[in-house]
Amino acid sequence: MVKLDSKIPEGHISEKWTNHKFNMKLINPANKRKYDVIVVGTGLAGASAAASLAELGYNVKAFTFHDSARRAHSxxxxxxINAAKNYQNDGDSIYRLFYDTVKGGDFRAREANVYRLAEVSNNIIDQCVAQGVPFAREYGGLLDNRSFGGAQVSRTFYARGxxxxxxxxxAYSALSRQVGLGKVKMYSRREMLELVVVDGIARGIVCRNLVNGEIEKYSAHAVILATGGYSNVFFLSTNAMNCNTTAIWRAHKKGALFANPCFTQIHPTCxxxxxxxQSKLTLMSESLRNDGRIWVSKKKGDLREPNEIPEEERDYYLERKYPSFGNLSPRDISSRSAKEVFDEGRGAKGQEAVYLDFEDAIKRLGRKAIEEKYGNLFEIYETITGENPYNVPMKIYPAPHYTMGGLWVDYNLMSNIPGLFVLGEANFSDHGANRLGASALMQGLADGYFVIPYTIGNYLAADKPEKLSVDHTEFENVKKQTEDLTRKFISINGKQTVDDIHKRLGRIMWNKVGMSRNENGLKEAINEIRELREEFWKDVKVPGDDKDINQTLERAGRLADYLELAELMAVDALNRNESCGGHFREEYQTEEGEALRNDEEYTYVAAWEMEELGKWKLHKEDLQFEYVKLSTRSYK
Amino acid sequence: MGWLSEALGSSIGKKFVMAFTGIGLILFLIFHLVGNLTLYGGPEAFNGYVHTLDIVKPIIRVIEVGLGLVFIFHIYNGIKLWWENKKARPNDYKISGKSKNSTLFSRTMIQTGSIVFIFLVLHLATFWWLFNFSGEPHEKGDAYYAIVVEWFQIEWYAIFYVIAVILLGFHLNHGFQSAFQTFGWNHKKYFQFIQKFGTAFAVIMALGFASFPIYFLFFYGGN
Amino acid sequence: MSGKHLNLKLKIWRQSGPQTAGSFVDYQIEVSPDDSFLEMLDELNNKLESEGKEPIAFESDCREGICGTCGLVINGQPHGPIPKIATCQLHMRNFNNGDTIWIEPFRAKAFPVLKDLIVDRSGFDEIMNAGGFISVNTGGVPDANDILIPKEVASESMDAAACIGCGACVAACKNASAMLFVSAKVSQFALLPQGKPERFRRVEKMVKVMDDLGFGSCTNTYACEAECPKGISIRNIARMNREYFLAKVKSKELEV
Structure with a gap:
């Protein structure tokens, strides 16, 4: 029986974390070495957690499917990265960062978690500087800041682009230090395939050694998943080729609740x-929208070159619809508007694209000024497209970028399975229905450096979990099941390639569970996903051997999980009869076409429990907003 | 002194030895060329120069031993580096892209160095041995100059000499700036100048030394 | 978006494992000039898979030139003919119809081939484990603005820190030397005040592991700099040499 307890500490929001830290049980330094912790994933959250835990004295086993911990998609x-340092004297504070993040997330995040995030944001910057991260500096030697979307203060620290x-x-260098000291044992080229749960407690994992294909068992007192997001369910996204949902999905199948799976962020400037x-999409910095003007032709099916379309026949649709924010409208709004004009048949040269034009900016500021500001980005654009944006308007289009949803965790970042902790993008906790720019890095490092080192100690001290031997029957069972599954992919020997099926899944998701969703589309999507899943298990073709490097086999396993997750995303989107943040239901909009939240009925986290494949049970965690008043976002 | 041998035996240490000995040899080359220029002053000037060196023979001998050691270190280390570096890539590429990312001079140090070494042996066996140990020149005061003339008028010797000093120029063109890089003296503002200076130096050395056989083979009136 | 398809002949290194001998296999492919180089290989692999043949094993991840996972030697040049980009950023419009393209793995004793075009670069991690860090634990550090760092120093440190650890420097160097990679990390920290306390120990340890792993030594051909996708400067190597001499002469630790 699953019971959701967010374990939010008592007290005023500004004292919750401090009190909680004091109330948590501690483990004496000499005893920490008696505990083993598994960390899966070595991105910002995983690497920072592994390093910090090892520094405290725990024995850490860190896993990555990459050849090196340094490659994670972070x-x-x-x-x-945002932090509430207020170095610029422009009125920033922990409270303001907290407020902006809750509002930016369209009031679907847990206040206490967000406040803690804002609270530790300052420590992150100190920590990174001490580690030798070469942040941008002013001539006087102090740190420089820039401003970012969704905030009226300059709080973003940066190191070039x-x-x-x-x-x-x-974080990788901190991790390397611990590997060198022998406190972290690094397992690279290992893909976690199963979570081992015994008596309802997370005990370890089963991985595939990607070099020799062996299925390996690892046990520990606690397991931390920091395995990132699942945007690649769309096939085309800005995520790296190997980003996948397998670790969290298989944990979900072992009983971990999946929260808000439909909350995906579509980035407008890709x-x-x-x-x-096309294998993946490339993001162009949003800063381009500061000077570029976004437009399409007023005519449908206009195939003329952009330079041949006269001024009066151009529709600067963001400036028209949102006169006060114009081209700087928030991510979700800009993305949806681009889709609208394409759906009307007005995409740039008939393609899924809109123009981002610098002609006016070049006239106004001069080519040199534009070059100084964006030269680097223009070069990247030209390398990829072969077109020179100084002469021809850029073509951009939205792309899946980040997933706010993830495994459900309590205030301690522990899932509903005791001993299973989830950090970073892999959990659902801090961004609600929409993430603000420069907040993903902040969350990953907050979780890894400053939250988990405390909360895991409390779990180990209070619950006193036992470490099982990897010879335990459950480890053996899970290993056997994993081996069978791995061989099954190869034995199907059908006709379709993994990528071909993945592309079809991507199209279903993009069209029906993408930037805007409706009831019919979602229902269709669920059926189509199920059919495609069946087709996959009958007709996929995976050549090669399972006891060897086999990248097709790796991708097949990941796709199998996406084919299941995709359905849950649609189920969640169908359940949420409102529009909020990255989730836009066409039925729920204002007369002007703006997102319409339903705070009465949907101010909750939708945490899904899998009963069987295709059947999920909804658990609701009601969200309380005591410190930030629920209000409608307006960018008119 | 374990730390010292460890330091000099490391990859950077070996490069340091190459650069240090290389600079020593460059200094020697400068003195050698300047001294040799007395050949253009005729027999008296040149013989006088050699006689002067004879007077301070003990000092010269010490320098020669030092120079010999420098040569040996430079050559031994060079060969060792070349051999170890070859082992660092046991299977080479089918298609070589080297010409697109580095200069011929930098890639052929072992080849140019080897030919210069062969030349060095021959050079010592002819001039240095005859000057010092044949006994003859000391009896006849003007014989040094004559020996030079005699050898440089042997065609194969002169041609080999010219080729060798041109390759020495190649060697120096890379070696000069390389030594600065190895010592860590690479600064945005000055390094380009060092590279150009190194090239100019290499050209001057090659032309300077090559001028002697060419002069005596083609332009010397004594024939 | 533009242009006619290109017909290309590919000669790709296939090697089934570290212990087996490899050879070049010929493939013919028609590809859009808008495709990236790796997308071309994706398409080839998809075709091979649909025919039930084993696809070509190669690595890539971010495909934006920052993760350092990809790395192929294309016609003799690591990351191909265009300077300052990674393999994933190379596009087919840079080739001509009818071209023959040779694709090889990075080759070095310290980077053994695992399969086809995948090599084992874990040596880089071992060097990092030896000293590629500043020894600070999480928490208990001074405020970020307590340490003043001149803008130009931060910028120079960032130039070095931009290294993506792809290994193209090793692949390009005729000696398979890792000096550019190691020196970039040494420089990043040696330049910053935070990195100064353990600068000697760091450089000594990192160089020692680098040497032990069988990388060659630097002979200043500068091929690494020419092929580096991030344009890391050989001035970092000069700085590392300097740091190393100073460490050996001044450090009071007899053994590291």
Missing amino acids: ISAQGG QTGQQLLLG LPVHGEG
Whole structure:
């Protein structure tokens, strides 16, 4: 019987974390080495957690499917990381960062978690600087800040356009130090395939060694999943090729609740799809919208070159619809508007794309100024598309980018399975229905550096879990099941390739569970996903051997999980009869076409328990807003 | 002193030895060329120069031993580096892209160095041995100059000499700036100048030394 | 979006495992000029898979040139003919119809081939484990603005820190030397005040592990800098040399 208890501590919001830290049980330093902790994933959350726990004295086993811990997709984050330092004297505070994040998330996040996130944001910056992260500086030697969407203060710290890289390498270097000291045992090229649960408690994991194909068993006193998001369910997304849902999905199948799976963020400024061969989408920094103007032709099916379309025949639709925010409207709104004009048949040259035009900005500021601001981005654009954005307007289109949903966790970041902790993008906790820019890095590091080191100690001290031997029958069973499943993929020997099926899944998701959703579409999607899933299990083709490097086999396993998760995403979207943040239901909008929240009925976290495949039970965690008043976002 | 041998035996240490000995040899080359220029002053000037060196023979001998050691270290380390570096890539690429990312000079140090070494042996066996140990020149005061003339008028010797010093120029073109890089003296503002200076130096050395056989083979009136 | 399809002949290195001998296999492919190089390989693999043949094993992840996972030697050049990009950022419009393209794995003793075009670069991690960090534990650090760092120093440190650890420097160097990679990390920390306390220990340890792993030594051909997708400068190598001499001469630790 699953019971949701968010375990939010008592007291005023600003004292909850402090009190909680004091009330938690501690483990004496000499005893910490008696505990083993498994950390799956070595992105910002995983690497920072593994390093911090090892520093405290725990024995950590860290797992990544990459060849090195440094490759996790956190590395691709460009813009920056938020913190409430108020170095700019512009009125920032922990409370304001908390407030902005709750509001930005369209009031679907847990207040206490968000407040804690804002509270530790400052420690993150201190920690990263101490580690040698070369943040941008002013001439006087102090740290520089920039501003970002959804905030009226400058609170974003950055390292050129590579903030994610620098933060990840910082966490990776801390992790490397612990590996060198022998406190972390690093298992690279291992993919977690199962969670081992005995007596309702997480005891360890089963992995596939991606080099020799062996199925390996690992046991510990606690398991931490920090395995990122699931945007690749869309096939085309800005996520890295290997990002997948397998770890959290298989944990879900072992009883962990999956929360708000339909909350996905579609980023408005990505490069459009060039053709069938497209493997993934590339994000262009949102900062481009500061000077670029977004438009399409007023005519349907206009196939003229952009430069041949006269000014009066252009529709600057964001400026028209949202005169006060214009091209700087929030991510969800900009993305949806682009889809609308494409659906009307007005996409750039008939393609799924809109123009982002710098002609006016170049006229106004001069080419040199534009070059200084965006030269680097223009180069990237030209490398990829072969077109020069100084002469021809850029083409952009929205793409799946981040998933706010994830495994349900309580205030301690522990799932409903005792001993299973979930950090970073893999959990659902802090961003509600929409994530603000520069907040993903903040959450990953907050969870890993400053939350889990405390809360895991409390679990180990209070619950006194026992570490089982990997020879335990359940480990053996799970290993056997995993081996059977792995061989099954190869034995199907059908006709369709993994990618072909994945692309079809992606199209269903993009069209019906993407930027805007409706009841009929979602119901159709559920049926289509089920059919496709059946087709997959009958007709997929996986060549090669399971006892060898077999990348097709890896992808097949991941796709099998996506084919199940996709259904739950649609189920969740169908259940949520409101529009909020990244979730837009066409039936629930204002007359002007704006998202219409239903706070009466849906101010809850939808946490799904899988009863059997295709059948989920909904558990609701009601959200209380005591400190931020529920209000409607307006960007008119 | 275990730390020292460990330091010099490391990859960076070996490079340091190469650079340090290389700079020593560069200094020697400068003195050698300047001294040799007395050949253009005729027999008296050149013989006088050699006689002067004879007077301070004990000091010269000490320097020669030092120089010999420098040569040996440079050559031994160079060969060792080359051999170890070859082992670092046991299977080479089918298609070589090297010409697109590095200069010929930098890639052929072992080849140019080897030919210069062969030349060095021959050079010592001819001039240095004859000057020092044949006994003859000391009796006849002007014989040094004559020995030089005699050898440089042997065609194969002169041609080999010219080729060898051109390759020495190749070697120096890379080696000069490389030594600075190895010592860590690479600064945004100055390194380009060092590279250009190194090239100019290499050209001057090659032309300077090559001028002697060319002069005596083609332009020397004594024939 | 543009242009006619290209007909290309690919000669791709296939090797079933670390112990087996490999060879080049010929493939013919028609590809859109808008495809990236890796998308071309995806398409080829998809075709092979549908025919029940084993696809070509190669690694990639972010496909934005930042994770450092991809790395192929294309016609003799790591990451291909265009400077300052990773393999994943190379697009087919840079090739001509009818071209023959040779695709090889990174080759170095310290980077053994695991399969086809996948090599084992874990040596880089071992070097990092030896000293590629600043020894601070989580918590208990000074306020970020307590440490003043001149803008140009932070910027120079960032130039070095931009390294993506792809290994192209090793692949390009005729000696398979890892000096550019190691020196980038040494430089990043040596430049910053936070990294100064253990600068000697760091460089000594990292160089020692680098040498033990069988990477060659630097002979200043600068091929690494020319092929580096992030344009990491060889000035970092100069700085590391300097750090190393100073460490050996001044450090009071006899053994590291």
